[in-house]
Amino acid sequence: MKFKLKIWRQESTSAKGKLVDYEVKDISADTSFLEMLDQLNETLILRGENPVSFDYDCREGICGQCCLFINGRAHGPLDQTSTCQLHMRSFKDGQTIYVEPFRASAFPIKKDLRIDRQALDKIIASGGYISVSTGQAPEANQTRISSEEVESAFDAASCIGCGACVASCKNGSAALFTAAKISHLFQLPQGKIEHKKRTQNMVKAMDQLGFGACSNTGACEVECPQGISIRHIALMNKEYWK
Amino acid sequence: MYFSTDTATTPIPKIPEGDLKDKWSNFKTHARLVSPNNRKNYRILVVGTGLSGASAAASLAELGYQVTTFCFQDSPRRAHSVAAQGGVNAMKNYKNDGDSVFRMFYDTLKGGDFRSREANVYRLAECSASLIDQAVAQGVPFAREYSGYLSNRSFGGVQVSRTFYARGQTGQQLLLGAYQAMMRQVHLGRVTCYSRHEMLDLVTENGVAKGILVRNLDTGEISRHAAHAVVLATGGFGKIYYLSTLAMGCNGSAIWRAHKKGAWASCPSWTQIHPTCLPQSGNHQSKLTLMSESLRNDGRIWTPRVKNEDRKPLDIPEEDRDYYLERRYPSFGNLAPRDIASRAAKERIDSGHGVGPLKNAVFLDFKDAIANQGKETIVKKYGNLFSMYEKITGINAYEQPMMISPAAHFSMGGLWVDYELSSSISGLYVIGEANFSDHGANRLGANSLLQACVDGYYILPQTLPHYLAQLVKSEKPETNTPAFEESENKVRKQLSELCQINGSKTVDHFHRELGKILYDKCGLSRTEKGLTAAIEAIRSLRQEFYQNLKIPPNENGINEELEKAGRVADYLEIGELMCIDALSRQESCGAHFREEFQTPDGEAKRNDREYAFISCWKPGNPNPVLIKEPLHFEFTEPTERSYK
Numbered sequence: 054m055k056f057k058l059k060i061w062r063q064e065s066t067s068a069k070g071k072l073v074d075y076e077v078k079d080i081s082a083d084t085s086f087l088e089m090l091d092q093l094n095e096t097l098i099l100r101g102e103n104p105v106s107f108d109y110d111c112r113e114g115i116c117g118q119c120c121l122f123i124n125g126r127a128h129g130p131l132d133q134t135s136t137c138q139l140h141m142r143s144f145k146d147g148q149t150i151y152v153e154p155f156r157a158s159a160f161p162i163k164k165d166l167r168i169d170r171q172a173l174d175k176i177i178a179s180g181g182y183i184s185v186s187t188g189q190a191p192e193a194n195q196t197r198i199s200s201e202e203v204e205s206a207f208d209a210a211s212c213i214g215c216g217a218c219v220a221s222c223k224n225g226s227a228a229l230f231t232a233a234k235i236s237h238l239f240q241l242p243q244g245k246i247e248h249k250k251r252t253q254n255m256v257k258a259m260d261q262l263g264f265g266a267c268s269n270t271g272a273c274e275v276e277c278p279q280g281i282s283i284r285h286i287a288l289m290n291k292e293y294w295k
Numbered sequence: 296m297y298f299s300t301d302t303a304t305t306p307i308p309k310i311p312e313g314d315l316k317d318k319w320s321n322f323k324t325h326a327r328l329v330s331p332n333n334r335k336n337y338r339i340l341v342v343g344t345g346l347s348g349a350s351a352a353a354s355l356a357e358l359g360y361q362v363t364t365f366c367f368q369d370s371p372r373r374a375h376s377v378a379a380q381g382g383v384n385a386m387k388n389y390k391n392d393g394d395s396v397f398r399m400f401y402d403t404l405k406g407g408d409f410r411s412r413e414a415n416v417y418r419l420a421e422c423s424a425s426l427i428d429q430a431v432a433q434g435v436p437f438a439r440e441y442s443g444y445l446s447n448r449s450f451g452g453v454q455v456s457r458t459f460y461a462r463g464q465t466g467q468q469l470l471l472g473a474y475q476a477m478m479r480q481v482h483l484g485r486v487t488c489y490s491r492h493e494m495l496d497l498v499t500e501n502g503v504a505k506g507i508l509v510r511n512l513d514t515g516e517i518s519r520h521a522a523h524a525v526v527l528a529t530g531g532f533g534k535i536y537y538l539s540t541l542a543m544g545c546n547g548s549a550i551w552r553a554h555k556k557g558a559w560a561s562c563p564s565w566t567q568i569h570p571t572c573l574p575q576s577g578n579h580q581s582k583l584t585l586m587s588e589s590l591r592n593d594g595r596i597w598t599p600r601v602k603n604e605d606r607k608p609l610d611i612p613e614e615d616r617d618y619y620l621e622r623r624y625p626s627f628g629n630l631a632p633r634d635i636a637s638r639a640a641k642e643r644i645d646s647g648h649g650v651g652p653l654k655n656a657v658f659l660d661f662k663d664a665i666a667n668q669g670k671e672t673i674v675k676k677y678g679n680l681f682s683m684y685e686k687i688t689g690i691n692a693y694e695q696p697m698m699i700s701p702a703a704h705f706s707m708g709g710l711w712v713d714y715e716l717s718s719s720i721s722g723l724y725v726i727g728e729a730n731f732s733d734h735g736a737n738r739l740g741a742n743s744l745l746q747a748c749v750d751g752y753y754i755l756p757q758t759l760p761h762y763l764a765q766l767v768k769s770e771k772p773e774t775n776t777p778a779f780e781e782s783e784n785k786v787r788k789q790l791s792e793l794c795q796i797n798g799s800k801t802v803d804h805f806h807r808e809l810g811k812i813l814y815d816k817c818g819l820s821r822t823e824k825g826l827t828a829a830i831e832a833i834r835s836l837r838q839e840f841y842q843n844l845k846i847p848p849n850e851n852g853i854n855e856e857l858e859k860a861g862r863v864a865d866y867l868e869i870g871e872l873m874c875i876d877a878l879s880r881q882e883s884c885g886a887h888f889r890e891e892f893q894t895p896d897g898e899a900k901r902n903d904r905e906y907a908f909i910s911c912w913k914p915g916n917p918n919p920v921l922i923k924e925p926l927h928f929e930f931t932e933p934t935e936r937s938y939k
Binding site: 103185190 | 350353354357368369370371372373375377378387389425427428429430431432433434436437438439441443444445461462464467468471474475476478479481482490513542543544576577579581582584585683686687752753756799801803845846847852855856
């Protein structure tokens with residue numbers, strides 16, 4: 054297969070960026086999107102040009118580091134799929150593909166397609182945990198938790214922290230990311246005690262870090278690679294205003 | 296001769312006195328302590344923020360120490376522990392199926408083919424139960440029965456159900472628990488986290504670890520960090536095979552650079568080749584995705600009975616299928632340990648029974664499980680794995696069997712540590728996959744998450760203070776020293792040399808070539824002839840690397856090729872030591888299968904008389920030096936490891 058690529062190139066955070074045209078040829082349909090970019094980079098390096106900088110690590114859809122905006126969608130055309138799990142068979146031969154970074158005011162661009170998502174770590178640091186120190190825990194089976202409760206908490210806990218929700222939101226809101234952690238811990242009996250303070254602190258941190266407000270468009274849920282529901286945002290809001 | 300042997304040095308494993316079950320409590324009872332108000336005066340560096348690093352950082356900070364962590368990922372939550380799927384073992388005996396600490400200890404020791412220390416392995420089993428309590432308290436959503444009690448499943452190499460799991464994302468959930476515990480300490484000001492920072496050197500003075508040199512991967516800036524102790528929690532180096540189940544950034548550089556400063560490396564060639572991965576389908580691939588071993592609870596592994604079968608799997612009738620694991624290992628069947636399952640798959644593939652376009656895979660079939668338990672149950676148990684399989688291959692595994700193949704996965708080998716997890720350099724501790732300790736020559740499934748957590752939550756927070764308490768109190772960590780100066784000059788020189796080669800081949804080219812050599816010659820099976828050839832091939836590849844590498848020449852700012860070049864430069868040295876290690880061990884044990892040493896039915900043939908020791912490698916000039924730590928079996932009797 055062959056493709057025309059229009060890739061966002063930007064030397065540094067403060068530099069001005071632009072879309073640059075590239076072409077790739079002889080790509081097999083089984084190649085992943087990131088491997089296609091690897092092949093482009095190999096050519097660029099051998100030509101003495103600067104390769105395209107992009108984030109990735111595990112390449113199995115769980116670390117959450119890959120984050121490309123492909124043809125106007127976070128992680129590309131497939132639902133519930135991170136960029137690294139997207140394969141070229143999902144595109145038409147000869148297609149033009151736009152590749153941009155995740156854009157949000159809280160995610161400064163470092164270089165090309167690489168972004169800075171430390172704001173998400175800061176939200177977690179503000180309260181996204183149960184305050185239990187090593188050694189304090191009681192016997193695990195003393196806390197019985199129904200299978201339904203655990204599974205529902207898990208739906209929220211499965212967040213990979215990629216930031217697709219933020220990038221897809223017209224307001225650049227981290228409501229889904231924050232709500233997923235609040236909801237995960239709220240739905241478990243161990244997490245209920247600190248719940249009030251946690252919700253207040255995390256929402257406050259989210260606002261202070263430059264993320265926008267949630268206006269319930271639901272775009273985040275559509276683009277979330279883990280399919281996390283916006284019902285968690287409703288829960289966060291309800292608990293915040295209680 | 297590629298190495299020399301030092302018989303004058305005997306490593307001291309510092310195993311506490313007493314009966315097996317009393318050793319760990321004896322250690323804790325007699326360990327030195329640091330009083331609560333003094334702890335803030337001690338600075339500890341933790342390199343790597345996976346399960347072992349994050350759990351250690353959190354636990355040490357909770358005690359009151361000042362901790363600084365480093366990871367090369369853009370967030371500590373992305374360390375590769377996140378990708379572990381199937382589960383974590385723990386001795387709770389919730390199933391009432393005869394489990395005990397001793398049984399778990401014995402399973403692990405036997406699983407490792409009696410090539411690990413009894414005392415270490417026993418402690419792993421002993422601490423396992425607390426980990427489940429801790430994780431549940433943190434909010435890890437382990438699977439539950441409808442009654443609300445915790446659920447278990449079974450993993451390879453055991454006959455009880457002691458594996459706790461969180462869907463197919465157990466590693467992710469455990470890591471998030473540890474990461475969140477660490478971020479809580481960040482909020483409290485006791486932990487400082489540096490993301491996108493890579494360790495480039497260990498700084499030592501008079502044989503004592505004093506700090507590290509790190510490079511900011513976003514700016515290229517090099518900085519010095521001094522501390523009272525350095526903890527390496529940098530994971531495994533299986534990515535050396537290029538195609539592996541590891542993340543792209545996983546590397547061996549931190550442990551290798553510490554090794555070059557004198558830390559012994561143990562059994563570096565003992566690599567777990569995981570039996571259930573997606574097969575290679577062409578030359579474009581950058582990794583091979585793992586499919587959890589838990590699939591072997593219900594999936595049956597088979598190949599066609601005849602060679603070069605060209606019928607589609609669904610058209611092959613039962614009588615023409617060879618369920619070779621069930622045939623060869625009737626009592627463990629599809630849950631035979633990983634090294635055995637991988638070798639059996641290789642045997643089938645090599646003998647012409649492989650399946651798939653490149654004939655390099657075997658089938659993993661859920662037809663019977665779906666018929667017996669219903670599709671709904673299988674969806675609930677493995678849904679995310681099936682959908683991952685479909686995303687990558689485009690094949691619906693509910694309708695036709697999966698195709699799987701062995702791939703490099705876990706490094707049993709690593710830096711040598713004693714019972715206290717201290718390396719051979721004072722003040723340098725090594726935890727998790729980065730060390731060689733509990734798994735011997737083969738790790739059992741669901742024991743890696745366990746070992747990482749136990750090292751970080753329970754062992755290091757007891758053993759590290761024992762070291763800190765005897766340091767001279769007036770000595771403050773200091774970066775303005777000749778040792779730091781020398782180290783920084785060396786690191787800067789290395790980086791600029793790599794930038795200046797300006798040859799005609801990319802880093803990935805060299806990495807792929809090295810991977811091929813190692814997979815063929817130092818992978819699932821090894822021979823003297825193959826290993827010798829591999830050493831020579833790696834030496835010439837290394838020479839070519841320094842003559843013909845091409846990377847963008849900028850040392851400042853983001854330069855992924857420079858990062859990769861540094862890692863591959865180290866891999867080219869680690870690879871050679873792996874081959875020398877495999878060559879020096881003239882026996883087969885666990886994952887180390889020397890074709891010259893096998894039983895008549897093709898199983899690994901151990902040689903306890905001559906090789907019941909841990910190989911400890913010291914850097915030497917011109918050749919590495921082998922030191923032997925003898926293994927003593929006081930409480931068990933090493934037997935032939937049979938799963939038949």
